[in-house]
Amino acid sequence: MSRAANELNRAEDQNNSGGGDSSRSPLIPGIDLPVQNTNSKILLLYGPSGVGKTLYCRQFLREGLIKGHRCVFVSTALSKMQFNALFSNIDSRKPVDPIEFINPRDDAAAPLSRHNYKVISGKKLVTAILSNIIRSLETTVGNDTKAAPSTRDSIDGNISNKAVRLVVDSLTHMLLLLRERTLMQFVMDLTDVLKKFNATAILSLTTSSMDQSLVTNLGSVVDGVIEMRLKEDSYGLAIRSIRVRHIKGAYYDPRWLTFRISTNGNIIFSNGHSSLAGGQAGLTCTLCAKPIIGAPLVRSDFVFDSKECMEIYQRLENAYGSKISDTGLPSEAFDASFFFIDMVGLSDPTLSVKNQVHKIEILNELIHSCDAFRKVSTGKKVILPAGDGMAIGFLSKPEIPLELSIQLHRKLRAYNEEKSLAEEIGVRIGLASGPVFTVADLNNVQNIWGPGIILARRVMDAGDKGHILVAESLAQVLLSLKDEYRQIIRLISDKYKIKHGQQIKLYTAYSDDFGNPQIPAKVFINR
Amino acid sequence: MSQCIAFHSYKGGTGKTTIACNLAAMLAFKGYNVSLLDLDVYAPSLHSYFDCNPDKWINDLLFENSELREIMVDMTPALTQYTAEGSNKKLGRLLVGFSNPQKEEIYKLEGTIKTANANIQLLRRFVQLREDLISDYDSDYVILDTSPGIRYWSINSLAVADVLFLTLKYGDLDIEGTIKMAKDIYGSFTKFGSKSFLLLNRVAGYCVPRAYALGSQPEKSNNNPHHNNIVQVPEEGPIELAVIRDELGSDTFLSDQTRMEMISSIPCYCDIQFKKKEFLTVLQHPDHPFAKQLEHLAMTEQIKV
Numbered sequence: 038m039s040r041a042a043n044e045l046n047r048a049e050d051q052n053n054s055g056g057g058d059s060s061r062s063p064l065i066p067g068i069d070l071p072v073q074n075t076n077s078k079i080l081l082l083y084g085p086s087g088v089g090k091t092l093y094c095r096q097f098l099r100e101g102l103i104k105g106h107r108c109v110f111v112s113t114a115l116s117k118m119q120f121n122a123l124f125s126n127i128d129s130r131k132p133v134d135p136i137e138f139i140n141p142r143d144d145a146a147a148p149l150s151r152h153n154y155k156v157i158s159g160k161k162l163v164t165a166i167l168s169n170i171i172r173s174l175e176t177t178v179g180n181d182t183k184a185a186p187s188t189r190d191s192i193d194g195n196i197s198n199k200a201v202r203l204v205v206d207s208l209t210h211m212l213l214l215l216r217e218r219t220l221m222q223f224v225m226d227l228t229d230v231l232k233k234f235n236a237t238a239i240l241s242l243t244t245s246s247m248d249q250s251l252v253t254n255l256g257s258v259v260d261g262v263i264e265m266r267l268k269e270d271s272y273g274l275a276i277r278s279i280r281v282r283h284i285k286g287a288y289y290d291p292r293w294l295t296f297r298i299s300t301n302g303n304i305i306f307s308n309g310h311s312s313l314a315g316g317q318a319g320l321t322c323t324l325c326a327k328p329i330i331g332a333p334l335v336r337s338d339f340v341f342d343s344k345e346c347m348e349i350y351q352r353l354e355n356a357y358g359s360k361i362s363d364t365g366l367p368s369e370a371f372d373a374s375f376f377f378i379d380m381v382g383l384s385d386p387t388l389s390v391k392n393q394v395h396k397i398e399i400l401n402e403l404i405h406s407c408d409a410f411r412k413v414s415t416g417k418k419v420i421l422p423a424g425d426g427m428a429i430g431f432l433s434k435p436e437i438p439l440e441l442s443i444q445l446h447r448k449l450r451a452y453n454e455e456k457s458l459a460e461e462i463g464v465r466i467g468l469a470s471g472p473v474f475t476v477a478d479l480n481n482v483q484n485i486w487g488p489g490i491i492l493a494r495r496v497m498d499a500g501d502k503g504h505i506l507v508a509e510s511l512a513q514v515l516l517s518l519k520d521e522y523r524q525i526i527r528l529i530s531d532k533y534k535i536k537h538g539q540q541i542k543l544y545t546a547y548s549d550d551f552g553n554p555q556i557p558a559k560v561f562i563n564r
Numbered sequence: 565m566s567q568c569i570a571f572h573s574y575k576g577g578t579g580k581t582t583i584a585c586n587l588a589a590m591l592a593f594k595g596y597n598v599s600l601l602d603l604d605v606y607a608p609s610l611h612s613y614f615d616c617n618p619d620k621w622i623n624d625l626l627f628e629n630s631e632l633r634e635i636m637v638d639m640t641p642a643l644t645q646y647t648a649e650g651s652n653k654k655l656g657r658l659l660v661g662f663s664n665p666q667k668e669e670i671y672k673l674e675g676t677i678k679t680a681n682a683n684i685q686l687l688r689r690f691v692q693l694r695e696d697l698i699s700d701y702d703s704d705y706v707i708l709d710t711s712p713g714i715r716y717w718s719i720n721s722l723a724v725a726d727v728l729f730l731t732l733k734y735g736d737l738d739i740e741g742t743i744k745m746a747k748d749i750y751g752s753f754t755k756f757g758s759k760s761f762l763l764l765n766r767v768a769g770y771c772v773p774r775a776y777a778l779g780s781q782p783e784k785s786n787n788n789p790h791h792n793n794i795v796q797v798p799e800e801g802p803i804e805l806a807v808i809r810d811e812l813g814s815d816t817f818l819s820d821q822t823r824m825e826m827i828s829s830i831p832c833y834c835d836i837q838f839k840k841k842e843f844l845t846v847l848q849h850p851d852h853p854f855a856k857q858l859e860h861l862a863m864t865e866q867i868k869v
Contacts, residue, residue: 280628292685293628325691326684348757349691352723355752 078284079228081255083242084265089277089298090241093265094204095123096304097239098136101202108136109173109203111166114210116143137173141165158214163223167230174201174234201236208255209243217251224258239263260285266293324350335491374470374511376438377493378404378445379426381463381502388459396462403448404429409440421490426464428490435514438468439522439546442505446551467497468546469508495535499543499560503553509542525552530560565869566698570603570708570725571763572718574742578731579765581609583830583858584709586846590855590862592658593643593847596704596869599636599697601661603721604711605673608663613843614639621664623673625693626686632696635661646847659701661693673717687720694724704869714749722753727867728760730824739818746822759866761827762818828861830854 082090098108110120120138142157157165205211205227212220224240231238240259244252256262261284268276278293297305322342334341341347380400383393404410410418413433421428431437445464453461471489492508500506507515507526515522526546533543547554569587571580581604588600601622602610611617618637624630636659647653664670673686697703710721722728728750732742750760819826833845833854846855861867 291627291629324688325695326688345695346691349723351756352753352758353720355755356719356723356749 079238079259080261081259082239082263083244088265088267094206106200106202111139111205139169203238205240207241373430373432374435375493376429377467377497383425407444442466443551463502465500466505467493469493470511500557505546505552507544512544568706568725569727571729572710573712573731574745576712578733588707589844590846592656596656598705599659599703600707602663603708605663605717608665611662622661623664623669729763731763743821762824764829766832767829
C-alpha cells in the first residue's frame with residue numbers, strides 16, 4: 038500500500054475513533070480563510086445528486102459543534118426522524134449544544150393523519166423558515182447576552198455573538214415548493230438575516246449541467262460558491278471532488294480536491310494531508326509535489342522524486358536566478374534539528390500485525406506525552422512518517438531532539454518494565470541538524486525538507502536498540518550549550534562511513550536511565 | 565524513450581507554429597504518437613491552424629476545470645486522407661491541445677502567476693501535463709509551440725523540454741536579439757540536460773532561382789532581397805545544413821555566437837506562405853522542398869526516439 042493510502046487510512050482511523058485533530062475544519066483549498074476569519078459567509082454548495090453534499094453539510098455542522106458554535110439544520114425534505122438518523126453517528130466529542138432542526142412542514146410531535154398533515158409551500162413556507170431561524174438565533178443571542186450583555190454591537194446593527202453555523206439542505210427540494218423567484222428572494226432575505234448573527238451558512242443545491250443559470254443567479258446573492266463533482270475512474274469507482282468556485286473579497290484557490298466518504302459518513306480528503314490526519318506531513322517532490330516513494334533524489338538541498346523533476350527544477354532555478362520564488366518554488370533555507378526514530382524488530386515476522394500496530398500506537402502516544410514534544414508549538418515542528426518510525430523536524434531550540442530522546446527513553450523503560458519480551462518496545466534514535474526548506478504541497482500545507490533529515494537517518498541507522506546517536510553538527514552545538522551535555526554526549530567514531538563513502542563524526546548520548554553505553558555493532562565493525 | 569521538443573524564438577513570426585504543426589504531422593504520419601501543445605498562451609493560433617474550437621482548453625486543465633482527456637483533440641483523421649488509397653500504412657496518432665485565445669483567459673493566466681501559491685499549482689499541473697502525455701498517452705513526441713521571447717510560460721515550456729529549437733528568420737532584425745537571448749537563457753537549460761539547436765527558417769534557395777541559390781559566389785544585387793542569404797542547395801534531395809555566407813563574416817557566425825548547432829535550414833516557401841491557408845504542407849505536397857527538409861529534420865539523430 039502506498040504511503041498516501043496509508044495516510045488516508047490513518048486519517049480515517051483517527052477520524053472514526055475521534056482521535057484525530059478534529060477541531061480543524063476540512064481543508065477545502067481556499068475556504069479556510071474566508072470561513073474562519075470573517076464574521077459571516079453564506080456559501081452555496083452545488084453538485085450532482087449523490088456526490089456527498091448532505092454529508093459535507095453534516096461534517097460542517099459536526100466541526101461547528103466541536104468548536105462550540107450554534108448549529109442549525111434547515112430542511113424541507115427531511116423529517117425529524119430522518120434528521121436524527123443522519124446525525125446519530127457523528128462523533129462530536131461531547132457536543133456543547135444539540136443541532137437545532139427546522140422544518141416547518143414536519144411536526145414530529147403531532148401524530149400523522151390526514152387532518153394534521155401540513156401542506157406549506159410558497160411564501161408561507163419561506164416566512165415560516167425565516168421566522169424559525171430568527172427565533173432560534175435570537176434565543177441563542179438572548180441566552181448569551183445574559184452572560185455577556187456587552188457583546189451586542191449596536192453601532193452597525195450586527196450582533197457579534199457566539200458563532201453560528203447553519204445549513205439549508207437543500208434548495209433543490211425547496212424549488213419543488215417555491216417558484217424560482219421566491220427562492221431567490223428567500224436566499225436574499227436569509228443572507229440578510231444571517232449576516233446579523235455572525236453566521237456561516239451552507240445552502241446546498243443539486244444540479245445537473247442544465248442548471249448553470251440557477252447557480253449563477255444564486256451565486257450572485259451569496260458570498261461564495263463551492264462546487265462538487267462526481268466522476269468515475271476506469272474501474273467504475275466514484276471519484277468525488279470539491280473546490281471553491283468563488284469567494285467574495287478573499288483569496289481562494291480553485292483547485293479540485295478529491296475526497297471520499299467513509300463508512301460512517303465522514304468526509305475524508307485525499308492526498309495524504311487530510312486535516313484529520315493531525316497535520317502530519319509526508320515527503321513530497323519539490324517540483325511536482327507528488328509523494329516520494331522510496332529514496333528521494335536530493336540536489337541543492339531540495340528533494341525530488343525523479344531525475345526529470347530535478348533537472349526541470351534546476352533549469353528553472355538557473356533561468357529565473359535569484360527570482361526562483363517567482364515560480365512559487367522555495368528559495369530560502371533555515372536551520373532545523375531532527376529526531377529520527379526507528380522501532381527495532383518491528384518487522385519481525387513472528388509479531389502479529391495487531392501487535393505491530395499496537396506498538397506503533399504506544400510509541401506515538403509516548404512521544405506525544407513528552408514535554409519536549411508538547412512544548413514546541415505545532416508550527417515549529419513537522420512530523421514526517423518513515424516506515425517503522427518517524428522523523429520530527431524542530432524549528433526551535435537545538436536541544437529539543439535530545440531532550441525528547443531522553444524523556445522518551447525514560448518513558449519506554451517504565452513501559453517495558455512490566456512487559457514480556459514480545460511486548461517490549463525497542464527503539465534507536467538518530468539526531469542531526471541542518472538547513473531545511475519549506476515546500477508547499479498540493480494542499481498548500483508547508484512541508485520541510487533538507488539534508489539534516491537524511492543525516493539523522495544515516496546516524497540512526499548506525500545504532501542498535503537503545504542507542505541515541507548524534508551527528509557532529511548537532512553534537513558540537515549541544516556540547517557548547519550546557520555543561521551537563523558534556524557528561525552524556527561522547528564521541529564514538531571520528532570516521533564513521535555512511536552511504537556514498539561519506540565519513541562523519543559520530544557521537545552517542547547515554548546515562549544511567551537513557552541511551553545505550555555499548556558501542557554500536559556497525560561502528561565497531563567500521564573501526 | 566520519448567522526446568519533448570519546444571519551438572521557441574526571440575520574436576514572433578519566425579514560423580514556429582507552421583514548422584511545429586508540420587513536423588508533428590510528419591512524425592505522426594511516420595507512425596509515431598505525437599502530442600502537440602499550443603503554449604503560445606499569449607497569442608494562441610493552433611486552433612485557427614486546425615480550424616478547431618474545442619470545448620476544453622489547456623487553460624482549463626491548468627485551472628483544474630478539465631481532465632487531460634478532455635483537452636487533447638485527436639487530429640489523426642486529418643492525416644488519413646493523405647494515405648494512398650488501399651494503403652495499409654499504419655499511422656501514429658496526432659493529439660493536439662489548444663490554448664484559449666479569449667482575452668479573459670489570457671489575463672487570468674497572466675494574473676494568476678502573480679500569486680505565489682496559485683503560481684506553483686499552475687506550474688505543477690503544467691509539469692504533470694507533459695508527464696501524463698508521455699506516460700498515459702504513450703506519446704513518442706511531445707511538441708510544444710511556445711511563446712516567443714523571455715516570458716513566464718515560454719521559460720517554463722523550455723524548462724520541461726528535452727530538445728529546444730530556437731527558430732529564427734534569416735536576414736531579419738531578430739539575429740541580434742536571438743544571440744543575446746541564447747546567451748542569457750539557453751545556457752540555463754543545456755547545463756541541465758536539454759539539447760538546444762538553431763533552426764533557420766525561410767532561407768533563400770527555393771523561391772529564388774535555383775541557379776542563383778547555387779551560385780558559388782553570387783554577385784550582390786540590390787534588387788534581390790536574398791542576396792545575402794544563400795543556402796547550398798543540391799540538385800536533388802534534401803537541402804543539407806545551411807552554410808550562410810554573408811557580410812557577418814563567418815559561415816558559422818550564428819553557431820559560434822549562440823554556441824548552438826544549426827540543425828536545419830528550412831527553405832523559403834513563399835508559394836505556400838502566401839497561400840490563403842497553409843495546412844500540413846508536408847502531407848499535401850510531400851515533394852515540396854519544405855516538406856523534404858522537414859522530413860530530413862524529423863529523421864535527424866538529435867531528435868530520434
